Amino acid sequence: MLAVLLVATSGSSQDKKPAKTEEDGKWMTADGEPTYNITADGKVDWYTYSGFRRYHSECHVCHGPEGEGSSYAPGLVESLKTMKYQDFMAVVAGGRTVNRPDKTSVMPALGDNVNVMCYLDDIYVYLKARADGALPRGSRPERSGEKPETAIQNEKTCMGS
Ligand code: HEC
Structure with a gap:
C-alpha cells in the first residue's frame, strides 16, 4: 500500500500513477474507491459478478434489467x-x-437492508462497469476467480452470522 502511495504522490510527471490496484481480488482506484476488473477474455472479478447478481435481486424490479431503467x-x-x-x-x-x-x-x-448494504460496493462496481461501457449489455458476466477469502469474512461480519 505504502509503495503505491509513494508512486502516486512523489513520481515525476513521467511516472504513471497506477490506475487501479488489487488486493485479494478486490480492485480499487487510485482515489481509494472500489472498481471492477475485466480480463482480456471478458471475465469479471468476483465482486463485479456478485454485484450483477445482487443488482438483479434488489434493484432491478424498479431500475430495470442491467441498469437500463424503467418507466418507474x-x-x-x-x-x-x-x-x-x-x-x-x-x-x-x-x-x-x-x-x-x-x-x-x-x-x-x-x-x-443487509442484503443491499453488505453488497453495495459490489452493486456499485457492476453498475460502474456498465456505465463505462466495459461490460456489454445482454450477457451474463462470467467470473474470473473463486470468492476471495476477504469477501467470505466480510460477509460473515456484515450479515452478523
Ligand atoms: C421500489 C423501487 C426502487 C428500488 C427497489 C430501488 N430503487 Fe433506486 N430509485 C427509485 C426511484 C423511483 C428513483 C428516482 C428518485 C428520484 O426521482 O430522484 C431512484 C433513484 C436511485 C438513485 C439515484 C439516481 C440518480 O440518477 O440520481 C440511485 C443511485 C439508486 N436509486 C440506486 C438503487 C440501488 C442500487 C437499488 C438496489 C439496491 C435501488 N436503487 C433500488 C426506486 C427504487
Whole structure:
C-alpha cells in the first residue's frame, strides 16, 4: 500500500500513477474507491459478478434489467456516468423522495437492508462497469476467480452470522 502511495504522490510527471490496484481480488482506484476488473477474455472479478447478481435481486424490479431503467425509476447505467461513489452510497442508504408535477418519485431508504448494504460496493462496481461501457449489455458476466477469502469474512461480519 505504502509503495503505491509513494508512486502516486512523489513520481515525476513521467511516472504513471497506477490506475487501479488489487488486493485479494478486490480492485480499487487510485482515489481509494472500489472498481471492477475485466480480463482480456471478458471475465469479471468476483465482486463485479456478485454485484450483477445482487443488482438483479434488489434493484432491478424498479431500475430495470442491467441498469437500463424503467418507466418507474432512472437507468443507473446513465446515472453512474456522472454520479460520484459517495453520492451513490448516500442515496441508496438514505433514499430520496422527489415531488414532480406528474408524480411523487420515491427511492426507498435501504440502509437497514443487509442484503443491499453488505453488497453495495459490489452493486456499485457492476453498475460502474456498465456505465463505462466495459461490460456489454445482454450477457451474463462470467467470473474470473473463486470468492476471495476477504469477501467470505466480510460477509460473515456484515450479515452478523
Ligand atoms: C421500489 C423501487 C426502487 C428500488 C427497489 C430501488 N430503487 Fe433506486 N430509485 C427509485 C426511484 C423511483 C428513483 C428516482 C428518485 C428520484 O426521482 O430522484 C431512484 C433513484 C436511485 C438513485 C439515484 C439516481 C440518480 O440518477 O440520481 C440511485 C443511485 C439508486 N436509486 C440506486 C438503487 C440501488 C442500487 C437499488 C438496489 C439496491 C435501488 N436503487 C433500488 C426506486 C427504487
